[in-house]
Amino acid sequence: MTALSFALPATRRREAPRRILAVTRLHFVNKFQILVLPLIILGTIFVLNLAIWYIIIESTGGPTPQNLAHTHLGYSGAVSYIFVYAMVIAIQAISRTFPFSLGFGVTRRDFYLGSALAFFVLSLGFAVVLTIMSVLEIATGGWGVGGRMFAPVYFTNPFWLLRFVMYLCAFLFLLFIGCAAAAMFVRWRATGLTAFFVIIAVVLVGAIAYFTLDHQWSVVGTWLAASGPLGVTLWTLVPTAVAGVAGFFILRRATPRN
């Protein structure tokens, strides 16, 4: 056979970061969808919450210290929306952007590494926004009315860094679980995903059975108390990392189908 005139670039090692970053940028090219829209929705939820808090406080005698002390505007879980949104972004990034990227001549490896970087950047960004809002929330005494939305846990804890780490870990956990689940879907379709959820359910029921039948729940309680909120948060990095690594190997042998 004829010799090939196409010399493959000798600089391919130096090329890798460029290709991985291109995939990361690809995830952010639709800025509105991935950054602007979730923040608009979060902002809207916040403003509506704020309005309701003011209505309650005003109708119960205004924001006097006594009234605020008696009216507990409990945590509504309003921020959970953005966590779900982030997870959906990860699922779509794998299920839709993967087959698209392959057409652009991207390897599965570069796609996955670029996507993982995008998930990290996104987690960081969302965690920063939520942390800043929580700092403001605490500094303003719950926006002047004792409202809680961004600093739900350990409201009085002055260490913003703790909240930041918890938010970051929560986003990373959800994004990489979503990523691994989507990778399973791309590789094995609905059958694989169903099998996976069945296995998870069996493991969970098994664990519940073990702790209940052996009267071991106190062990779990002790562990949670001993680990503390930061400890428990940091432990989520284990399943996050497992999902991240598993997703890589699952996608490595996946083939795009339409």
Place this chain on the structure above:
Amino acid sequence: MTTVVEVAGLTKRFGKFTAVDDASFSVKENTIYGLLGRNGAGKTTMMQLLTGQQFATAGSIRVFGESPVENAAVLGKICFIKESQAYPEEFKPKHVFASAPWFFENWDAEFARRLIAEFRVPLGRRMKKLSRGQLSAVGVIVGLASRAPLTFFDEPYLGLDAVARQIFYDRLLEDFAEHPRTVILSTHLIDEVSALLDHVIVINDGRIIIDEEADTLRGSATTITGTKTAVDRFVGQRAVLHRDVPGGLSSVTIEKLDADERRVALAAGLELGPVSLQQLVVRKTSIPETEFGAQS
């Protein structure tokens, strides 16, 4: 002439179904190939194998001298435009064209801009709201403007109207002349692209049944028409590709004739006609003629 793709004994099975069956061929540099065949013949699977999207069951694939599977150096030179391309959720054409230059080093933004205007692609409309033709146009524009050394078009123009298809053929040929590269095009519209193709590979039931220069192929068969007796006498033991019986006459497609044979045929009062690429492919990929011959 250098070889860009080298395939030997390539087989791909999905369970019991064999999509590609012991295929061997090579693709030369700076040539436009037509990968032709019926639906389900294995064209898309073949392209997915060559671009590392599918994993081969057996056989070897060399693209730019290396296996394409997970090979960034090889895949970086490839652009694969699929008819049924999935796009990221909520993507608009502008997002596709904004990100394409990050992946194709030869991307020509000016050329892309011109094509967008010619194909009238609405840049700000969501992909899922585009018509079939507009969707195809986005793919065609990426395939042309990326100027990848090896470009695959898998049924690239579903839904494109005749004008848009002509624009595609014209721009492909123009740009190919200025920036030679290897193009592999799969299509059903064989006659339309006939003039475009340098080389034709026909795949049927996963097997390569024709691998020939387009020019050779075009002259490789002749249709002879005349009275049934005259035609039958002339055809004799020759292999018959196709037989028609239009209004008492007989029309038979047979392999290429040399000059002497043509003289004999004309002397026998037979009419000789050319066979288009499309007719040839249709005849080679439909029910084997021998069965028809036995019945008639």
